[in-house]
Amino acid sequence: MIVVMRPGAAPEQIQHVVDLVHEFGLKDHVIYGTDRTVIACLGDKRMVEKDAIENAPMVEKIVPILAPYKMASLEVKREKTTIAIGPEGFRIGDVKVGVIAGPCAVESREQLLETALAVKAAGGIGLRGGAFKPRTSPYAFQGMGREGLELLAEAREQTGLAIVTEVIGTEQVKLCADYADVLQIGARNMQHYPLLEAVGKVTTPVLLKRGMSASLDEFLLAAEYIINAGNPNVILCERGIRTFETYVRNTLPLAVIPALRERTHLPIVIDPSHGTGRAQMVPAMSLAAVAAGADGVILECHPNPERAASDGAQSITPQSFSDLMGRLRPVAQAVDRDL
Ligand code: PEP
Ligand code: MN
Secondary structure (H helix, E strand, O other): EEEEEEEEEEEOHHHHHHHHHHOOOEEEEEEEEEEEEEEEEOOOOOOHHHHHHOOOOOOOEEEEOOOOOOEOOOOOOOOOOOOEEEOOEEEEOOOOOEEEEEEEEEOOOHHHHHHHHHHHOOOOEEOEEOOOOOOOOOOOOOOOHHHHHHHHHHHHHHHHHHHEEOOOOOOOOHHHHHHHOOEEEEHHHOOOHHHHHHHHOOOOOOEEEEOOOHHHOOOOHHHHHHHOOOOOOOOEEEOOOOOOOOOOEEEOOOHHHHHHOOEOOOOOOEEEHHHHHHHHHHHHHHHHHHHHOOOEEEEEEEEOOOHHOOOOHEEOOOHHHHHHHHHHHHHHHHHEEEE
8 A cells, every 4th residue: 555645744754754753663665755655565464554644744645556566556656767877877767778788698709899889889778697597408508697698897998888697596696796896687587586586686777588488467566576585677578479379489579568557657669579588570660669768679699699698690790780780769759758
């Protein structure tokens, strides 16, 4: 439930409500709006004496939160969340659309730096690259590990790009957080709850990918795990879902953008690379994602896709990335954004 305070409630009056909330065994989440303050109360509400809270000074009303997720919900926070990422402080969720690109996996210094410089030159704000890869086959390339993280840090040093890298196990959260600006939780791990809680305990922003068969409620409840553990900086990423269709690797449902906007204040990023599995389809779906209101796009880009250690078929070249950026800008502007 949410306790809505009257405009002008004093800090002591807000604190008094927070104390009552704790007294009833609930956790508080105070949101200071421009007009009024609201206090979301989280936990088991069976023991709560609602009247005691409702009658407290300057309380206007108590309203239930209908969605199963709470802090991720628009019911608790109406203004869009913007999250600062990277050394240059780009805010994802704000007017500017953020484009993040880079290889599926970090493979070598040359590969990474060449890509990073091209991404920066074309106007990207982030560099993606997996150092720990969640591969379907145990025999496939598993990533460079710590060495990959070192290379990502070097690329950030040279370009100022925000580093986005995947963390696949709880034991790597600290290590990855030491290097990355954004921790990616992959589709396969969207319901790895101990991992969600572990990234919830650091302050590094999290890019949470939707599981390939997860409903939107499940997706938002996964975000709720991270926020509930203490990290409000969650960026949602749609990367395509499994359907009966075989002409694409995954089916990219761009309707999640307006659907999520009706439910959550969190920023939304689209991944047309995993969303299609085919490089030729990536530009069109990137344009469509921005037209549909995405706050960002994350793309796989490789200097030599044919030779990529993973996901070469869906990786675009630096040249086509640069061409795409030129086409994305007018689309962003047409929907009152910028790039
Ligand atoms: C990736 O970003 O390379 C990746 C493994 O993504 P996903 O979790 O969406 O499959
Ligand atoms: Mn990939």
